[in-house]
Amino acid sequence: MELESFDKGRGKGRLPYVGLLGVLAVLVLAGWGLTRLCETEKPQVVPGADLSRIGLHREVALTMADARSGLRSLRVAMVQKNKAVALLAKDYPRQDHMLSAGPHRLEERLTISATGFKEGAAELVIEVRDYSWWGLLAGNLTELRLPVVIDTKPPVVSIVGTPPHVKTGSAGIVVYRLSEPVVRSGVTINGHYHPGFPLPSQGEGAYGAIIGLPYDLQQFEETVVTAVDQAGNTGKTVFALALRPGRVTRDRITIGDDFLNAKLPEFAQHYPELKGTPVEQYLMVNREIRDRNYQAVQEICKKSGPQRLWDGAFLRMAGSPKAGFADVRSYLYQGKEIDTQTHLGVDIASLAHAEIPAANRGVVVFAEYLGIYGNTVILDHGQGIFTLYSHMSQINATKGATVEQGATLGLTGTTGMAGGDHLHFSVLVNGIFVNPIEWWDAHWLRDNLLHVM
8 A cells, every 4th residue: 555655646746747847848949949030140241342442333243141040131321421322222021930031142233323422531331131039129230331432533544556557357456554553454446345454564554455357347436445443434545547458369169079978977976956968067067057166266265364475476387378368268069159158267288197386375275176177276375365276186285284385286187177187277366366477477576566565
């Protein structure tokens, strides 16, 4: 009986104990929840550009992030002495009532206008708040107060020198002086931009831009130098150029069935969309794929290194010339003209599988198959100058490598739209094909470019 009484008493005492554990569990869970809801981690905000100087109008990206409760609001204002102007005010709707109430990451485009402010010091204030319950439900606040200088005066651009005349398919250099440091400057000719670079030999504030003129240019519609300063202000000035038309040479190439049977399987490997008769496939390669390859070359030549890697005359591979720059080619099949294209380089034939030397020091920016060009290597020589080597049977160059003048890039061959073993060599200025013969000529380089570089 005593044992029974003891067990009954112990069972009755267990109930309050279990209840207490339940209450403690609820309190712990509630505390954990409140800790999460009342988190104190502040949101992050990072401007996408240096904002130390502000011009009349400046656009910048703001990247915001909050990994816990999410983003609630963004406020941006410009403050100068007693004047404050709101530039952006945005609230982000609540998505949830618990732990992830707002978006965790956002990017906003901010347009900063200095209109109505005076030149000189000011402050850009950026406030980002999250959905935390901290601070009596006000949330965590991140405030950036960035000192800025309001500068609405554009740089002054003065022309120092331009080529006396430039032939179509040729190159030259425009020299200009800027009144202040800039983040970007260059020459635009008929919509094509040629980036500028410092010319220390011409004195402080001097810049130059190597320009190339397309072989088929008819007239100048736009010749202007622009410069953008650190505040985003743009200065510009126009200049005049005298245009000399280049010589036009015409050539006729007969396309036979043997050539089509030899070439089309190669192109079909790389372009399975080819269809139709052999002639139809050939025309697709010679037109559409040629244009795709041209666009690819333009994309590769969009970005050139800022430093000049080349020095002096460009090296010419030994051999006899087979076709010239800007030759207009008519393609004949069974006696009828089926297409017309322009040859944008110089063809040089030597022994089969001859070594191809780098024309000058440069960086390999392309080394693979490229349609009508076949196996191709492209070198960036800096400041907008590129050379292209195509129809290779073998590529020895590696993308990203710096090669010296004369280094072997590969071996000549018949890949791409080549009927016989040879090298197709091109020179480009910011993506514009120009006459390679001029770049082999030390006197031409000295008189037209190097005398100011």
